[in-house]
Amino acid sequence: MSDQVLSVTVVFAPAQRQLWEVTLKLPLGSTIRQAIDASGWQANFPEAVLEPAGAGVWGRKAPLDQPLQDQDRVEIWRGLTVDPKVARRERFNKQGARGAGLFAQRRAGAKSGY
Template sequence: MKVILMYASAPREVHETALTVAEGCTVRTALEQAGWLQRFPEIQSESLAFGVWGRKAGWDRELRDDDRVEVLRGLRVDPKVARRERFVGQGARATGLFARRRPGSKAGY
């Protein structure tokens, strides 16, 4: 059974490993087989989470053929707050649907 392990240890630094594992393999055993628990000791901390194809998974989740296991870091900035701050910096008229108006058109079209 083939699985892919993905981990972004830092911004713009992605580690990817393709691995062949036995049936009934869990997330923990896949990480152990790849040697990632020794290579990246921060994976065992509680601040990191795991996902399989973008859906949250635990240590004991059984993997299937062609699964992609992702080690997920927490967000440093809430996306909603970041969007609000960008909007304030750009101004209301320079963003989104209202950035360009056709001559003679109504506002917002």
């Protein structure tokens, strides 16, 4: 790899079980915002909105003006469609008290808590 060029991957999941991925060669000192712009993400997904906390590097939230390093993976995140607390509450109500919790899946005849 040349000292003046970075190889960066930009990924976005437009829906469940779908992945859009593009690998770019960018100049040294490029930022997350520049990588997203160069990837053509906005042209491919015009309805998607880049939220202030909607991107990161290797699964960690990062500001859009953060400089990138070689072999970084820029991830563009979608907004949540449902509140995680509400989803957990609904799952619990659906399963019932006996089907939820740490020890819900125990072998037959086992003591409670083991």
